[in-house]
Amino acid sequence: MKAVPVAGPVRDVIVVGAGPAGSNTARLLAARGHDVLMVEEHPQVGRPVQCAGLVTPRVFDHTPFPIGDLHENDLHGGLVYAPDGTTVRFETEAVQAQAMDRAGFDQRMAEHAVRAGVDLRTGTKATGMRRDADGVTLDLLEDGERSTERARLVVGADGLRGGVARWMGLPPVGI
Numbered sequence: 001m002k003a004v005p006v007a008g009p010v011r012d013v014i015v016v017g018a019g020p021a022g023s024n025t026a027r028l029l030a031a032r033g034h035d036v037l038m039v040e041e042h043p044q045v046g047r048p049v050q051c052a053g054l055v056t057p058r059v060f061d062h063t064p065f066p067i068g069d070l071h072e073n074d075l076h077g078g079l080v081y082a083p084d085g086t087t088v089r090f091e092t093e094a095v096q097a098q099a100m101d102r103a104g105f106d107q108r109m110a111e112h113a114v115r116a117g118v119d120l121r122t123g124t125k126a127t128g129m130r131r132d133a134d135g136v137t138l139d140l141l142e143d144g145e146r147s148t149e150r151a152r153l154v155v156g157a158d159g160l161r162g163g164v165a166r167w168m169g170l171p172p173v174g175i
């Protein structure tokens with residue numbers, strides 16, 4: 001039996017999570033002309049910060065903006081402390097990592113996604129999803145109100161412990 005689609009517009013793609021992976025994916029899809037909705041459960045993209053903000057400079061080969069004013073520091077090496085008290089120092093001429101404003105980075109990534117045409121909805125949590133022959137129905141919770149959105153494709157960019165993979169029966173990521 002064919003599933004009856006939920007009434008309302010069908011998006012090409014819904015991206016769950018406005019972290020760097022979600023915003024970049026959403027931006028690239030929108031730039032190719034797709035109708036993209038991105039939902040982020042927190043009221044503000046990038047907050048709370050759950051990252052030390054250290055990245056390889058190569059990250060900015062893949063962003064639509066340079067590190068610019070997000071740059072906080074250059075790291076040329078480090079110190080490793082072993083449990084027995086031994087310390088190992090390593091240092092190089094080349095910049096090994098850059099410290100950046102991580103909240104600002106996430107916000108700028110999302111801004112560029114919006115500029116490319118992405119419809120960003122913050123304060124909106126995905127709470128479940130169902131797949132049928134024509135696409136996917138996503139359950140959303142915004143300001144205590146429940147709603148649904150339909151799309152041909154859902155991108156689970158909701159982080160390591162996100163629900164999308166679980167709802168689709170994918171095994172947990174082991175790290």
Ligand SMILES: Cc1cc2nc3c(=O)[nH]c(=O)nc-3n(C[C@H](O)[C@H](O)[C@H](O)COP(=O)(O)OP(=O)(O)OC[C@H]3O[C@@H](n4cnc5c(N)ncnc54)[C@H](O)[C@@H]3O)c2cc1C
Nearest residue numbers: 017018019020021040041050051052053054125126158159
């Ligand atoms: C303590 C800590 C320190 C770290 N330090 C570094 C570091 O120095 N350098 C480094 O490169 N990496 C670091 N990381 C890892 C880095 O933060 C992640 O690899 C990176 O954020 C992954 O990006 P992402 O876009 O996949 O997911 P995330 O950045 O986790 O983004 C997922 C987004 O999805 C949203 N979301 C989740 N569930 C839902 C839902 N149901 N509905 C709507 N929205 C939802 C979240 O609010 C979040 O905004 C650190 C991680 C932690 C925890």
